[in-house]
Amino acid sequence: MTIIDFIRHGEPDTHIHDDRLRPLTTRGQRQSHAIATNLIYIPYTAVYASPAARATETVQPLATVIGKEIIHDDRLLERQMPDWVVDFPGYVRKQWTDLTYAQAGGANQSCRFRRDTKRLCNHCHRMGWLRSAHMERL
Template sequence: MGTNLYFVRHAHSIYTPEELTRPLSERGFSDAKKVNEILQKANIDHVISSPYKRAFQTVEGIAKYIGEEIVIEEDFKERVLSERPVDDFNYAIKRVWEDYNFSFEGGESNENAQKRGVRVTLQVLERFSTKNIVIGTHGNIMVLIMNYFDKKYDFNFWKQLDMPDIYKLSFDGTELKEVIRLWGRD
């Protein structure tokens, strides 16, 4: 039996410049209930989340459902694009995807963010072998992790993500065997 990681990109949030405490919006809370309904069918063993409130709030329903505390994992937080707000987000995000080693001042390159995300993903695979694990996270770091295992998960894939979104990654040890999308808007 393999290990299944259910990566959950957080639901829609209310924009604030403070990343850590940005909460879900009304729509986000509604969608988080749908995420919980989907994940209830997956026989989840544990729930891990980024420390960012919007990620935590998106997966807290499934944690309550299975009667487990959410384990906060710092390295599943979103990649830091820049230490200051960027003038043109679309240009900035495209730029870092075009050159994996490039970073804006105070930000993480794709290479560094990917290393961080993959390191913690491999730790989860080792620690929770043969289990079903939910990981509440963010779009960019999620796709960078997926990209490490299969290069087809790239910038264009990232642009097509929903908020929230759910991807089930099935592993045999540390080898990615299958990816299935579980989210779809009605």
């Protein structure tokens, strides 16, 4: 049986406005090391990450301790963000409270979840991990 674990990135440094370059804070780095410590004995066959710095930094300690290279995939990038939002923490809280909320130029969480689920299922189908009957439900 194939098991896929999704790991949310650690705390990002929201002072950096470029979504792809935004690194982890010191707290986020501690979170990434805690992930590695807690998951070191899981027999992962691969580690995938978005090319966003915070995503790569989150899984790097885990990839290092289990001896895997990180496979970057643009399809794992997060939702479309509008121009920089002054109250970024408030914006994020609102998006997680109301999954249909999006500012002009951005995407909401609900659309992102549907998109990501479909992408994951398509990938699993291509890998032979999911039968066609399941795909018809998407």
